[in-house]
Amino acid sequence: MFSQFATRTAQLAGKPLVFLIAVAVVVVWAISGPFFGFSDTWQLVINTSTTIITFLMVFLIQNTQNRDTLALQLKLAELIIAMHGAKNNIATAEDLCEEDLERLHEAYRKRADETLGHLERKRGHGLKQAS
8 A cells, every 4th residue: 555655646746747836835935934024933834844745755755766676677687587698697686795796796897898808809800801
């Protein structure tokens, strides 16, 4: 139930109309300042309101982001597993500890550098033959 509420609220909060409503509230609050003598209570209303909304939205957005990230990881895992020749253990890389992720990143960086070097040598060789 919370996930559905969080998703729907996050979707609504991202709409342009909701942003325009928030801007209108701030404008009305600012215009009302002289009527309230720019009092401490007048300032406290906007400060408290925005703090509460921000505090609650952090949890809603985090829930939505966690779910979206998990869905993306599942989709990538499916692609990795479906690819012939791909290393299936990479499909669950998000479960590795920080040190293992760093080692894996370094290994893939080296492979990428080697592949780039190979491509550059191949391109250079092809350019020499063409001239």
